[in-house]
Amino acid sequence: MKLYLLPPSGNAYKVRILLSLLNVPYEKVVIDGSKQENKQPAFLKLNPRGEVPVLEDDGTVIWDSAACLAYVARKHGGEQWLPGTPKEMAEVMQWIALAASEIQFGLQYGRRGVRQGRWTAGNLEQSQAIARVALNAMEGRLKNHKWLALDRPTIADIACFPYVETAPEGEVPLDPYPSVVAWIARCKALPGWAPR
Amino acid sequence: MKLYLLPPSGNAYKVRILLSLLNVPYEKVVIDGSKQENKQPAFLKLNPRGEVPVLEDDGTVIWDSAACLAYVARKHGGEQWLPGTPKEMAEVMQWIALAASEIQFGLQYGRRGVRQGRWTAGNLEQSQAIARVALNAMEGRLKNHKWLALDRPTIADIACFPYVETAPEGEVPLDPYPSVVAWIARCKALPGWAPR
Known part of the structure; x- marks a missing residue:
């Protein structure tokens, strides 16, 4: 299995976390961000959005971090990380949706925007307002539960983790969300969790 | 099964489409948008994001349109609309991710923004640039395939449909995307497809 990534990408980090937790061997293919290699025709053939991560496995190509997580979870994790029953699958997908919308934007x-001055979708004030929707939803759930979707960690936790952990770097302090802060520590304490 | 919706919501429309295609009976609970009922405490208990749709079924509450689609698909659609095999599930989830990110934003x-003058995430130029990423990805796929994820319609097509169909209302013409236009017609011709 090949994982195409840009080393600082939080989205590629999600897939690295799950592969590490499940102890699945894989090859890293590092994309050169300084040459915008991910926006060139060869890469766009793999992923029309021009983003990492992309997973390639026996001729199957999967783009989008959540789809990569689903692929690895269903192939190597049995029913543990993404169960197939209607209720449990939907409960995982709720938080994956939060990761793809409010957490991403x-x-x-x-x-x-804060770090690079590149605002492709909104400004600082808009981003902070959207971020608060995400963090309030997570805090509400984590106040009374250890994990986001089920009573055990799932790919929902992994999908939300990277950009929630780095929220303060985007001028979104986490102090108002103590249950989210505790959950971050809980994630990082899972056996096999990958370093950034 | 109860579906909480705001009648003009394209996200609630997604769930109505699938329930109609699968001929699943349900009760509509109409939320009063003029009173911002979806931002009040009673509704926020159902969905911390304060958005429709929400699905309630035998005590199970699911928020987020894609999660609602997954719930209905897995409960009433067998393996047809959201298969559980790693490759097929991931291929469906790729397009669901596009619906939650580029298509939404x-x-x-x-x-x-264009219709109501309410810009919560970016401005017109940013929105149009993000929209083009989504439509280029879809056009690339649909040039050689009838459906987005698999060789049959899945919840990927339903998740992407409502806000792609109405793209021109947001000053994003669909003329450069003839395969997307043909796919819109193909979706609407599916037996049991729900009217808006």
């Missing part, structure tokens, strides 16, 4: 793009 | 919020 509020926290990921907000942080990029 | 480019097309849904762009259209709302």
Whole structure:
């Protein structure tokens, strides 16, 4: 299995976390961000959005971090990380949706704007407002539960983790969300969790 | 099964489409948008994001349109609309991710900005640029395939449909995307497809 990544990408980090937790061997293919290799025709054939991660496995090509997580979870994790029953699968997908919308546009793009001055989707104030929707939803759940979707960690936790952990770098302090802060520590303490 | 919706919501429309295709009976609970009922405590208990749709079924509450689609598909559609095998599930989830990110922020919020003057995530130019990423990805796939994820319609097609169909209302013409236009017609011709 090949994982195409840009080393600083939080989205590629999600897939590295799950592969590490499940102890699945894989080859890293590092994309050169300084040459915008991910926006060139060869890479766009793999992923029309021009983003990492992309997973390639026996001729199957999967783009999008959540789809990569689903692929690895269903192939190597049995029913543990993404169960197939209607209720449990939907409960995992709720939080994956939060990761793809509010967390991506509020926290990921907000942080990029603050750090690189590149605002592709909104400004600082808009990003912070969107980020608060995400963090309030997570805090509400984590106040009374250890994990986001089920009573055990799932790919929902992994999908939300990277850009929530780095929220303060985008001028979104986590102090108002103590249950989220505790959950971050809980994630990192899982046996096999990958370093950034 | 109860479906909480705001009648004009394209996200609630997604769930109505699948329930109609699968001929599943359900009760509509109409939320009063003029009173911002979806931002009040009673509704926020159901969905911390304060958005429709929400599905309630035998005590199970699912928020987020894609999660609702997954719930209905897995409960009433067998393996047809959301298969559980790693490759097929991941291929469906790729397009669900596109619906939650580029389509939502480019097309849904762009259209709302144009129609209501309410820009919560970016401006017109940013929305149009994000929308083009989504539509280029779809056009690339649909040039050689009838459906987005697999060789049959899945919840990927339903998740992408509503805000792609209304793209021109957000000043994103569909003329450069003839395969997307043909796919819109193909979706609407499916037996049991729900009217807007």
